Amino acid sequence: MAEFxxxxxxxxxxxxxxxxxxxxxxxxxxxxxxxxxxxDLVVNIRAGREGEPNLAWEWTDDIAWEPKVRLTMSSEIxxxxxxxxxxxxxxxxxxxxxAGGDVKAAxxxxxxxxxxxxxxxxxxxxxxxxxxx
Numbered sequence: 001m002a003e004f005x006x007x008x009x010x011x012x013x014x015x016x017x018x019x020x021x022x023x024x025x026x027x028x029x030x031x032x033x034x035x036x037x038x039x040d041l042v043v044n045i046r047a048g049r050e051g052e053p054n055l056a057w058e059w060t061d062d063i064a065w066e067p068k069v070r071l072t073m074s075s076e077i078x079x080x081x082x083x084x085x086x087x088x089x090x091x092x093x094x095x096x097x098x099a100g101g102d103v104k105a106a107x108x109x110x111x112x113x114x115x116x117x118x119x120x121x122x123x124x125x126x127x128x129x130x131x132x133x
Contacts, residue, residue, distance in 0.1 A: 001039045001041065003128070004036070004039055004041070004075050005041065005059060007079070007123075007124075007128060007131065008043065008078070009057075010123060011082050011116065011120055011123075012045065012055055012057050014116055014119050014120065014123070015054075015055060015113060015116055016048070016053045016054040016055035017053070017054070018115065018116070018119075020115065021054075021112055021113060021115055021116065022053070022054030022055065023054060024112045025047065025054055025055055025109065025112055025113070026047045026048055026054040026055070027047075028047070028105075028108070028109045028112065029046075029047040030047075030068050030069060030102075030105045030106065030108075030109050031044070031045065031046040031047070031065050031066065031067045031068050031069070032044070032045050032046075032067055032068065032069045032070070032071065032106065033045075033061075033067035033069070033070045033071070034071050034072075034073070034078070035070070035071070035072040035073075036073065036074065036075045036078060037072060037073070037074055038074045038075055038076070039075050041059065041075075042059065042060065042061050043057055043058070043059050044057060044058050044060070044061065044063045044065070044067055045057040046063075046065050067101065068101055068102045068105055069099070069100070069101045069102055069103065069105055069106040070099070070100040070101050071097055071098070071099055071100075071106065072097065072098040072099075072100075073091070073096065073097045073098070074096075077091060077096050077097060079124075079131055079133065080133050082116065082117065082120040083117060083120060083121050083124065083132070083133055084114075084117030084118075084120075084121070085133050088106070088107065088110060089107060
């Protein structure tokens with residue numbers, strides 16, 4: 001569980017700090033809640049506010065904002081997604097990902113995050129080779 005949080009924190013940081021993705025994700029302003037069923041973990045992500053990085057996230061449901069999108073999946077599916085090996089629309093259709101709220105908004109930001117896949121795979125290859133798929 002600690003390793004999964006570490007990997008996800010690094011993935012969110014990659015998106016937030018990226019000069020192209022970060023500002024676009026901030027502008028999209030699509031608060032999301034991810035639940036990882038096999039690890040009993042929840043993370044809520046929102047656009048950064050004035051003076052904050054592009055993205056802010058908390059590993060709790062005790063937050064001061066309402067998620068627009070809710071996605072529930074296993075940590076394995078999340079890892080596959082961030083490596084570009086899991087298509088969200090197909091995973092939702094096949095019930096590997098359960099989606100709630102404004103699913104259209106979630107699907108709309110996927111093209112913004114595409115550059116993350118290669119960077120995430122590089123990070124996995126370098127630091128977490130056992131997670132490569």
